[in-house]
Amino acid sequence: MRENTRQETLDDPKLQLALYTATGRLMDHRKKAIGGGKVPEYQDLRTRAAAVKRHTLDYLDVYLTQFEAAVQANGGKVIWARDGAEAADFILSLAKEKGESLIVKSKSMTSEEIHLNDRLIKHELETVETDLGEYIIQLAGLRPYHIVAPALQMTRYDVSTLFEEKLGIAKDDVIENQTMTARRVLREKFLAAGIGITGANFLVADSGAVVIVENEGNARLSSSAPKIQIAIAGIEKMIPRVRDLGVFLALLGRSATGQALTSYTSILSGPRRKDERDGPEEFYVVLLDAGRTKLLADKEKRESLQCIRCGACLNYCPVYRKVGGHSYPWVYSGPIGKIITPQFQGKEKDPWLPFMSSLCGVCAEVCPVKIDIPKILLALRRESQKSSDDAGAMKWFARLMTRPWLYRLAASFGLGWLGRKDGVWVREVKWPASSGPLKDWLAVRDFPAPPEQSFRDWWEKRRK
Amino acid sequence: MPGRVSIFVTCILDQLFPKAGVAMVAVLERLGYDVEFRKEQTCCGQPAFNSGFHDEARAVARHFLDVFDGAEHIVVPSGSCTSMISHHFADIFAGDTKMLQRVHAIEPRVHEFSTFLLNVAQTDDVGARFPQRVTYHDSCHALRELGMKDVPRRLLRKVKDLELIEMDTAEECCGFGGTFSVKFAQISSGMANTKVDSILKTGASHVVSVDSSCLMQLRGTLSRSGHKVETIHLAEVLAAR
Numbered sequence: 020m021r022e023n024t025r026q027e028t029l030d031d032p033k034l035q036l037a038l039y040t041a042t043g044r045l046m047d048h049r050k051k052a053i054g055g056g057k058v059p060e061y062q063d064l065r066t067r068a069a070a071v072k073r074h075t076l077d078y079l080d081v082y083l084t085q086f087e088a089a090v091q092a093n094g095g096k097v098i099w100a101r102d103g104a105e106a107a108d109f110i111l112s113l114a115k116e117k118g119e120s121l122i123v124k125s126k127s128m129t130s131e132e133i134h135l136n137d138r139l140i141k142h143e144l145e146t147v148e149t150d151l152g153e154y155i156i157q158l159a160g161l162r163p164y165h166i167v168a169p170a171l172q173m174t175r176y177d178v179s180t181l182f183e184e185k186l187g188i189a190k191d192d193v194i195e196n197q198t199m200t201a202r203r204v205l206r207e208k209f210l211a212a213g214i215g216i217t218g219a220n221f222l223v224a225d226s227g228a229v230v231i232v233e234n235e236g237n238a239r240l241s242s243s244a245p246k247i248q249i250a251i252a253g254i255e256k257m258i259p260r261v262r263d264l265g266v267f268l269a270l271l272g273r274s275a276t277g278q279a280l281t282s283y284t285s286i287l288s289g290p291r292r293k294d295e296r297d298g299p300e301e302f303y304v305v306l307l308d309a310g311r312t313k314l315l316a317d318k319e320k321r322e323s324l325q326c327i328r329c330g331a332c333l334n335y336c337p338v339y340r341k342v343g344g345h346s347y348p349w350v351y352s353g354p355i356g357k358i359i360t361p362q363f364q365g366k367e368k369d370p371w372l373p374f375m376s377s378l379c380g381v382c383a384e385v386c387p388v389k390i391d392i393p394k395i396l397l398a399l400r401r402e403s404q405k406s407s408d409d410a411g412a413m414k415w416f417a418r419l420m421t422r423p424w425l426y427r428l429a430a431s432f433g434l435g436w437l438g439r440k441d442g443v444w445v446r447e448v449k450w451p452a453s454s455g456p457l458k459d460w461l462a463v464r465d466f467p468a469p470p471e472q473s474f475r476d477w478w479e480k481r482r483k
Numbered sequence: 484m485p486g487r488v489s490i491f492v493t494c495i496l497d498q499l500f501p502k503a504g505v506a507m508v509a510v511l512e513r514l515g516y517d518v519e520f521r522k523e524q525t526c527c528g529q530p531a532f533n534s535g536f537h538d539e540a541r542a543v544a545r546h547f548l549d550v551f552d553g554a555e556h557i558v559v560p561s562g563s564c565t566s567m568i569s570h571h572f573a574d575i576f577a578g579d580t581k582m583l584q585r586v587h588a589i590e591p592r593v594h595e596f597s598t599f600l601l602n603v604a605q606t607d608d609v610g611a612r613f614p615q616r617v618t619y620h621d622s623c624h625a626l627r628e629l630g631m632k633d634v635p636r637r638l639l640r641k642v643k644d645l646e647l648i649e650m651d652t653a654e655e656c657c658g659f660g661g662t663f664s665v666k667f668a669q670i671s672s673g674m675a676n677t678k679v680d681s682i683l684k685t686g687a688s689h690v691v692s693v694d695s696s697c698l699m700q701l702r703g704t705l706s707r708s709g710h711k712v713e714t715i716h717l718a719e720v721l722a723a724r
Contacts, residue, residue, distance in 0.1 A: 025669075025670075026669065035673075337655055337658065337674045337677070338667075340677075341670050341674060374662075374663065374667070375663075375667055376660065376663065377623070377656050377658055377660025377661075377663045377664075377674070378533060378660055379623040379627070379656035379660070380623055380624075380627040380628065381623075381627070381655075383627075384627055397532075397535065399535075400534060401536075402535070403535060404535040404536055407534070407535070409662070410536075413530075413534060413536040414539065416531055416539060416543075417528075417539035417540075417542045417543055419525070420525040420528065420546065421525070421542050421543060421545075421546045423522070423525055426525045426526075430497075430498050434498060444702065444703065444706040456662075457665075459665040459668040460665050460668065460703070462668050463668050463671070463675075463707070464672060464675065464700070464703035464704045464707045465702075465703045465704075465706040466699075467499050467500070467699060467702070467703075470501055472501065473497050473498050473501055474497040474498075474504040474505065475492070475497055475520070475522060476501075478520050479522075
């Protein structure tokens with residue numbers, strides 16, 4: 020399968036409906052979980068969570084060291100990876116050393132970010148995604164469409180066709196049956212795999228624990244069935260103490276899917292101990308930098324690292340709901356993608372990205388850790404202004420708006436040229452207005468004909 | 484006894500929707516205010532600020548501060564422009580103590596029109612009559628930066644013979660977003676169409692808002708698809724009798 024372009028997405032009524040319905044459902048679930056006084060302390064929780072995250076980022080060096088010591092004390096090992104290649108190299112050499120060739124994986128945006136599967140599969144390590152949505156997009160060869168719901172854009176009919184093609188089974192568009200098919204395939208993988216890779220929703224510094232929330236049980240299986248567990252996480256996933264976890268668990272499930280608590284919350288701290296019956300024999304945590312320390316040094320935009328990847332900003336974003344996840348350049352889409360992509364991947368690559376927003380601010384309103392996304396978008400726009408096409412226009416704008424006589428003259432002449440007429444909306448305008456920004460305006464909607472007199476003209480006449 | 488108010492008739496109102504400005508004057512005068520219009524005024528500078536051009540935004544903001552120097556109350560018929568002045572002027576002059584002093588001095592004196600009626604004039608009934616079925620569009624900056632959810636609705640509920648029907652997407656962005664509306668016209672239009680569907684479902688004859696830019700986006704979209712639903716600034720509804 021191939022990704023739809025932005026225009027294709029906008030032009031496809033079926034996809035538009037699927038996108039609008041799926042995000043709308045997640046919005047409704049969140050509203051139901053939080054609204055109506057269900058969580059009276061909701062705003063306090065947000066304030067607390069944001070403060071904990073900010074504090075942790077300010078003292079991240081301390082907490083990272085504490086975390087590593089705690090993991091070691093639990094019998095595990097921390098691997099520091101500067102980038103995706105270092106993370107993959109560790110996994111490759113470990114697999115080689117242990118003679119393992121099959122890896123099961125639970126959902127991890129961090130691994131998507133560094134294209135871990137591609138790197139592993141290139142070295143003939145079979146790597147199987149076990150989250151249903153991730154499994155589907157892995158079969159389809161697509162990027163995640165959404166941080167939380169990777170196959171959000173696909174209907175059951177799409178999945179039916181995909182399973183027929185990739186698994187050689189008869190077409191079946193009953194969701195329960197599709198789930199059972201995936202389960203059947205994946206159970207065998209779980210039992211045969213020597214290595215399980217998981218992500219991490221939180222890393223807990225005081226106890227060396229990796230916390231994973233999920234609904235399918237596949238992360239728990241990935242972290243317990245294979246002999247070796249590897250958790251891969253960005254360094255910003257840290258929280259100081261186990262007692263801080265409650266605040267985040269209360270917010271994450273509600274913000275993401277409207278659940279007070281997800282079906283499974285796994286707190287994994289180290290390999291199986293002598294008196295324990297299950298759990299992995301070896302436990303590794305790969306801590307990934309890949310641009311995070313650079314962002315940490317940027318005081319103005321550091322709060323971008325507070326994100327707990329709940330996806331609420333995507334669900335609520337009116338732009339995401341129109342263009343979908345594949346219209347963004349990286350694996351992180353929606354408002355959060357818009358602010359972290361330029362900061363991780365470089366601002367030069369897609370300079371238009373921070374501008375693809377009406378700055379409506381709903382993202383900041385729903386963010387459980389209070390990231391001021393519009394503020395960061397504005398900062399990114401500011402940084403890109405030197406290369407902007409708008410520079411000339413903005414110079415003129417300032418000239419006009421600081422000289423009332425010139426403003427008046429330009430408006431009177433310019434709008435007069437368009438033809439004044441009260442209460443009329445036009446489909447086209449005269450040249451040269453027809454070649455400026457009005458052209459793009461008029462491509463999709465009408466424009467008001469300038470009125471017979473401006474407000475200031477009216478005011479002056481009235482005073483006489 | 485009502486005093487003197489200075490009105491800031493935003494550039495888009497001045498040039499494209501003067502009727503809303505005229506209506507605001509009518510309502511304020513009806514309440515007994517002595518209205519002044521300082522004719523050197525132009526714009527709040529938001530287009531430059533939102534595009535990332537702080538130097539240009541500062542120049543325009545400085546002009547605004549000069550023009551409105553000494554005004555006791557500045558009343559603005561736009562949530563978006565009010566928010567630019569009362570929230571973001573401080574951002575663009577960050578670090579400039581002298582200018583920040585001027586900005587902070589003006590912040591409490593700048594009022595979005597409907598908020599002025601409720602908080603300063605202390606009335607939610609201006610004696611208006613508007614026998615129509617209307618729906619209210621929450622403009623993003625009025626809603627999220629100024630926290631104006633109830634203010635316009637309280638005023639609308641007191642308008643005689645007016646029926647207020649809420650649309651299901653009242654709080655969703657109309658897709659205007661300043662330069663966004665032309666830089667990403669197709670997305671902007673998609674957002675407007677979602678909103679229009681929701682407006683049409685209410686059966687309203689008029690969409691009311693406190694921001695003319697949103698109304699321009701919505702009316703332009705309605706007009707293009709041949710719908711008769713009108714857009715109207717809250718001030719015009721309150722001026723009607």
